[in-house]
Amino acid sequence: MSTDTARRWVQSLAALVIAAAVVTGAAACSSSSGTTESAGNAPTASATTAPTGTIVVFAAASLKSTFTALGTQFQAANPGTTLTFNFAGSSDLVTQLTGGAPADVFASADTATMGKLTTANLVSGTPVNFATNVLEIATPPGNPANVKSFQDLGNASIKTVICAPAVPCGAATATVETATGVTIPAVSQESSVTDVLGKVSSGEADAGLVYVTDVKGAGTTVTGVPFPESSQAVNTYPIATVSGAKNVPLAQAFIDYVTGTDGQAILATAGFGKP
Amino acid sequence: MKASQQYAGIPKWVLAIAIIGALFVMLPLVAMVVRVNWAEFIPLITSQSSIDALLLSLRTSSIATLLCIIVGVPMALVLARTSFPGQRILRSLVLLPLVLPPVVGGIALLYTFGRQGLLKAPMDFLGIQIAFSTTAVILAQTFVALPFLVLSLEGALRTVGTRYEAIGATLGAGPTTVLRRITLPLVLPALISGAVLSFARALGEFGATLTFAGSLQGVTRTLPLEIYLQRETDPDAAVALSLVLIAVAIIVVGLANQIGSNSRLYGERIS
Structure with a gap:
């Protein structure tokens, strides 16, 4: 009978662990949907030459198709640059950024979420509004x-x-x-x-x-x-450089592109309004 | 004889790996407990939306478990006790929700029971509308939880064999009597542990519910969906609710194991 006692105990423990794993696993599967890639060793560009290297852009999920197209054009116009995007819900992205995720640029779907990042002292400079949505x-x-x-x-x-x-x-x-x-x-x-x-x-x-x-x-x-x-209810989309960005010149160049003529044209095609 | 006096024939390296495995499962739970804002814990989990979500989860998971037992026991019996062409394929298909991502399960349910789904005509005829109702939540939970019950019960049925059933039948007991008096008591512990796993899976169900049932407080927004939503604005509330979910699961599993070990003694007595 004593083997049964031991086995029963082990089975109870196993069932507990499995049940806890099932429950938490199901809840956890939703916690992080975005993919992040590290920026790598971005070479620091001097002020006089065009910025090169790699930046990581965290952008709201609603910007996915627009920013993907915009990124392709930016890279074509600026040889030697690589943009890596991480698209997810704006709140998710802020959670990732405050958790230490490496990023150079953050584009939020609303000013309130950008405010959260500013409060966390993770925004370098002042966010610029680049689009609206209704x-x-x-x-x-x-x-x-x-x-x-x-x-x-x-x-x-x-x-x-x-x-x-x-x-x-x-x-x-x-x-x-x-x-x-x-x-x-x-x-x-x-x-x-x-x-x-x-x-x-x-x-x-x-x-x-x-x-x-x-x-x-x-x-x-x-x-x-x-x-x-x-x-x-007009939603305003702000964009900003993340403090601790590895490649500030390229981050700024990308923000300038988004707020410039070419970027605004792509955004308008997708249905976004002017800020 | 105490269990400690038994031959414990486990190599030390097996024990070491087992401990690493256990830590891998336990540490995230510890990490979450550490993150809980205890000062605000009670207000966070007693908000109306939290209580609604918890009660809805308990209600739907219980009904889903009951449905799993009602249809799962006959399914396990057919799979374990009969043989017919295509049985292997059927078993694999029945167990499919185990490996299917829940979101895919939700989409499949939508295409079956949805307004534009496969069963559109008969459901329109009967005036049944499942979408965005608590029924949809229960269906989604039953869909993902059913394989857990079928799997554990079928295994037990194969293990206990048919010897006692055959003896009962030779003594004149009809198939239903054999099932009721011999088969089911023999596999009762497996039935209970299968039901507990189903309940736990139903309680944690997220993807299929979100895709198929929607999310409305008190109607379709179960605890996992509430956690997902709270996470957007109030991570503290999300962590607190996650802890509640884990606590509920541990209590249910603990209780069921208590019942399970009692019924196992009963099973030993009759065998």
């Missing part, structure tokens, strides 16, 4: 529920998915709700724009509130319905 209604292709205005979303028979107030797109949604006096009886409050778009493009929801650029980026999988009240 909300738009996304519907499944062809708009089957015939959503025409923001007021329509107050109708409970239209299944609307929005972002939770805790995330920037949800905060913008709440601002428009307050300004218009329309309360949306949302069937779900998602943690990210991607989750809202997923529910809409799959036809699960009749409508979702996302950014103009998200609707444009989703192509034919969703149909956009712009609404004038969106001007009540």
Whole structure:
């Protein structure tokens, strides 16, 4: 019987460990979605020559396609430079940066999140606003529920998915709700724009509130319905050099490119507004 | 005889590696406990949204575990006690949710039970709408947790063999009586540990729920989804809630092991 006692004890312990691992593992899988690569040994450029080397750019998830295109152009225009991007939710990126992740440039989807990084003394200089974004209604292709205005979303028979107030797109949604006096009886409050778009493009929801650029980026999988009240909540995107950046000249050159004519043209094509 | 007087035939290097393995699992838990803001702990975990999330998680995980038992026991019996062409393939397919990323499971469920899914016609006919409901959460949890129960029960069924069942049958017991009086009592410990694993998996379920059920306080936002959302604005709350999730899992596993060891004694008595 004593072997059984010992075995039982070991089994109990094993079950505890497995259960704890299952539970924590599932929660942990969401904690870090971005990939980070170290900047390597960036050669320091002298002030007179064009900056070369490598920088790491942390940018909001909503900038992914735009910044990828912009980065390719920047590298073509500046031979000898390499940009490495890490795209994730702005809050995630701040968590990574305060945790010591190496980066040279940070582009946030809203000023509040950039503020968090400034508070943490991780911003070098003053952040520059480089783009704006407003909300738009996304519907499944062809708009089957015939959503025409923001007021329509107050109708409970239209299944609307929005972002939770805790995330920037949800905060913008709440601002428009307050300004218009329309309360949306949302069937779900998602943690990210991607989750809202997923529910809409799959036809699960009749409508979702996302950014103009998200609707444009989703192509034919969703149909956009712009609404004038969106001007009540304009999201401003700031960009800044991270303190401790390994290659400050190149970081500054990239920021100049984003705020310059070429960068602004690409951003405008993607649907971003002028700051 | 005490367990300590037994022959402990484990080489020292095995023990050393086992300790490293245990540390690998335990250290992250310790790291999290260290990070908890204890001064704010109680207010953080007793906010309305936290309590809603915890109660919803307990409710849905319990129902999901019950569903796993109801359909999982017959599945394990069929896989362990019968043989038919294609059984191996069927077993692999049944166990698929184990290796599938939960998000993929969620997408698959969406394409099955969603508004535009495979079962659109019959569900429209019956007037059933699952999307964005607590039912969707339970379905997602059952989907990912079911293999844990089937796997552990099927293994136990194969291990105990069919000797007692055959004797029972020769003494005139019908198949249902054999199942009820012999088979199930024999594998009860495995059934309980399988159910506990299923519960733990359902409790931690995140990806499939987020993809398939959405996230609304009190309806579909379970504890893992609440943690994910809180992390955006309040990392302290996220850590505190994670600790609650772990505590719940440890309590449930501990209780179930207590029940399990009692029933194991019972199992030994009848055998």
